[in-house]
Amino acid sequence: MTAPDTQSPAPADKPRREPMFTPEDKANIAWFWRGYLREKLPWLIVVFGMVIAQGFVYQQFLRLTESGLRVIFDSGTLRDLVVICAAVFGVFAFRGVMSYLIPRVSVWIAADAVAKLRRELIHHLMELDLAFFEHTPPAAMIQKLVGQVEGLGNFVGQTTVKAGRDIATVVIVSIYLAYQQPLLFASAAIVFPVIILTMQLVSRKVKLVQAQTENAMRDYISTIDETMSGMRTVKIAGQEEVEEDRLVKSTSRLRRLTIRRNAAQAVILPCIDFAAAFVYMLVIGGGGYMVISPAFDVDGAAIIAFLIGLVLIFDPGRRIAQFVVSLQGALVQLRLVRGLYDERAGIVDAPDAVSEFDTGADLTLDNVTFGYEPDRPLFRDLSLTFGGGQVTAIVGPTGSGKTTILSLLGRLYDPIGGTVRIGDIPVNKIRISDLRQAFSVVAQDIVIFNSSILDNIRYVNPDATDAEVRAAAEAAELADVIAERGDLPVGPKGAQLSGGQKQRIAIARAFLRDAPIILLDEATSALDQKTEDKVKRALGRLARGKTTIMVAHRLSSVIDADRIYVLETGALVEQGTHAELLAKNGLYAQLFDSQKQSYGN
Structure with a gap:
């Protein structure tokens, strides 16, 4: 099995009592902002402006709805009703345009940030010592460069922008409702602390489970890599059932953690629904009384518009709550990605x-x-x-x-x-x-890529001419193999080549590099006598005078x-x-x- 990833947080049985945003979380968010988003500030301001404009659409819809209801109940003027309907269509058409532009711009911003992050991570990895790679499972690197970075990009470019739209809607509509009906809004606001407390409790649990899920995913990827890389041995030894069992166990662990995470997240929506039911009951009862009682200057149109406004608040409110919870998972991924930069090269x-x-x-x-x-x-x-x-x-x-x-x-x-x-x-x-x-190195365990033999030789000197590459292949006694295979790829890790052919590719690389040592x-090693004789002849030519x-x-x-x-x-x-x-x-x-x-x- 794979070695543990020292950068991953150790699982714990109980969630630690910590704030929703730890000092480390704040530092990581600031690091991501400075390094990958701040340079896009003008475009972020544009996105923010479009999000705010979207939020005002619902406020205008409430105003127009209330006016339309009064037209229906009071004046009954057809012309006024047509004007209001046209205005409603206009504001929602505007929202539709914004709904197209916002994700286009935000995904572009996030894609640029992710591309830059990947480039810098790859550059940092290339500078690390060999010891790091000998102690770190490849799955941990694949997980960071592929899964975790992509997850951050999706979170920034889509989830966060959608949450920003929902927050703008909730804030703008709430301000409008509080201005129109302050007493009713105050009675509705009493449930907000309960929702916030629930989100805090759930967030802690989700952050813990997300950390365990990242560990489980790393182990799962490692198991797949080990199984696929060693499939020849698996088949010869007849261990298909053993490998299947390993993969199934890893899958089962992921399944259990996914269920645990979703179980924690599932608490949020019922909480909001119960809060909404309580608020709707207060508004219908209290608002109805205000309409009936002569002590209040409130009509039915105002109460109906207020109820519609609450729907417009609670629906995005549900999504905001889910965003806050999913944010904890993104913070775990951000911590793991940034943790790679804690590794420092000792060979400098x-x-x-x-x-x-x-x-x-x-x-x-x-x-x-x-x-x-x-x-x-x-x-x-x-x-x-x-x-x-x-x-x-x-x-x-x-x-x-x-x-x-x-x-x-x-x-x-x-x-x-x-x-x-x-x-x-x-x-x-x-x-x-x-x-x-x-130095030129010829090793038993040589890296072979799934491309042609000539391309594999050219790896050590990308600027070499075709003539130089073919001369190196000739010196390594590979001409006959190239004539037979042509430009055909050699398979993953050179699976379609013999051990001796791989060795001669390594020797051809050394000829092409032409280093003095x-x-x-x-x-x-592990070559038959005839193949060894070919390799030794090539090595003899390679070592001459060096x-x-x-x-x-x-x-x-x-x-x-x-x-x-x-x-x-x-x-x-x-x-x-x-x-x-x-x-x-x-x-x-x-x-x-x-x-x-x-x-x-």
């Missing part, structure tokens, strides 16, 4: 970093101490030298730290102690982009290395040439003897 350029360095010099680990967890070092005072222009191999049992050394050389990690140098310059004194430009990480550092499990690939380092549990136990190490009859000789049969000797 030093203030005095240089761009120029001798790429043909020796690479040195000098008394390096390193561990993925600081309190559990993998290396202690490890010293190695990789000769410039030479081929150096690193071998040893699984878990001995071979690949980690390559990561330290490329400064994917910084050591806890000691120094990693190229020539006399520590790698942390070299600009990261210039340092990594000096080659890092080979298990580049020939500094080459090989990490290998299959020792047949390191026989010709200028120097071989043998590691065991993070310590250097042997070093020398192939012949020298065999003569020592130590760990290397034991490993080599155990693999002899696979070499066909």
